[in-house]
Amino acid sequence: MVARVSDDGEPKERRSIRNHMDRPVHEEKSKATLSKLAECARLAGATDAAPIDPAEILIEDDLADLCRQPRCRNYGLSRSCPPHVEGPGTFRQWLKAYRQALVIKIDVPSEILLSGARDEVMRLLHEIAAGVEAAAVEMGFPASKAFAGGSCKMLFCGEHPDCRVIDRGGRCRHPKQARPSMSGFGVNVSKLMQAAGWDLKRATQGTGKHDDSMAAVTALVLIGLHGGRKNERDAPGGNRAQPYI
Numbered sequence: 430m431v432a433r434v435s436d437d438g439e440p441k442e443r444r445s446i447r448n449h450m451d452r453p454v455h456e457e458k459s460k461a462t463l464s465k466l467a468e469c470a471r472l473a474g475a476t477d478a479a480p481i482d483p484a485e486i487l488i489e490d491d492l493a494d495l496c497r498q499p500r501c502r503n504y505g506l507s508r509s510c511p512p513h514v515e516g517p518g519t520f521r522q523w524l525k526a527y528r529q530a531l532v533i534k535i536d537v538p539s540e541i542l543l544s545g546a547r548d549e550v551m552r553l554l555h556e557i558a559a560g561v562e563a564a565a566v567e568m569g570f571p572a573s574k575a576f577a578g579g580s581c582k583m584l585f586c587g588e589h590p591d592c593r594v595i596d597r598g599g600r601c602r603h604p605k606q607a608r609p610s611m612s613g614f615g616v617n618v619s620k621l622m623q624a625a626g627w628d629l630k631r632a633t634q635g636t637g638k639h640d641d642s643m644a645a646v647t648a649l650v651l652i653g654l655h656g657g658r659k660n661e662r663d664a665p666g667g668n669r670a671q672p673y674i
């Protein structure tokens with residue numbers, strides 16, 4: 430009988446047994462990694478962070494379409510928002526390459542989110558997500574990618590007339606803080622919260638009422654070895670040191 434061999438010459442049966450034996454070790458390592466990253470997020474100011482299975486991330490084209498119609502005031506203004514992001518179809522492709530993800534939240538009084546202090550909270554959210562992404566890369570997951578909420582143009586480059594990446598083909602001014610908005614990829618945030626086991630609370634704008642309840646803002650970090658693209662530099666945050674470049 431001819432032994433079936435892998436590309437590197439190892440008999441396939443032996444590799445299969447070895448992989449099976451290695452699995453508990455990998456699972457333990459993954460758990461430890463996720464737990465450390467969740468702790469990083471909390472230390473940086475997140476209320477909580479929870480691991481989820483990337484298969485639980487729901488991507489909806491209709492949600493991404495809302496950036497264009499009704500038109501968001503940040504539409505087209507930065508590399509992190511449509512039409513300059515790759516959108517739902519590409520995100521679904523990326524997801525196939527990931528086995529681990531972390532959802533991060535900051536609980537905030539609704540009143541704050543409906544006030545001028547909102548931007549400060551959203552900046553913190555981006556910074557936490559980018560920090561967790563950097564920690565994941567340090568821990569040996571080079572294809573990790575972070576996403577947050579809100580446009581980086583408004584949050585980080587409000588005083589500039591342009592986004593340096595899209596308008597001048599230059600480098601992002603805030604590569605260690607700014608991350609793409611989940612909205613442009615159609616990420617269903619309610620489902621993320623559910624997957625993380627958290628209550629969904631939203632600040633309701635335009636009601637004229639500010640109740641004293643809490644709301645949450647959310648970020649997502651995909652943690653992985655391979656990003657599902659041939660050229661990782663093309664992915665949002667794909668070049669970890671210099672996202673968007």
Ligand code: SF4
Nearest residue numbers: 507581586592601602
């Ligand atoms: S330069 Fe960077 S932070 Fe500023 S708007 Fe462009 S992508 Fe966002």
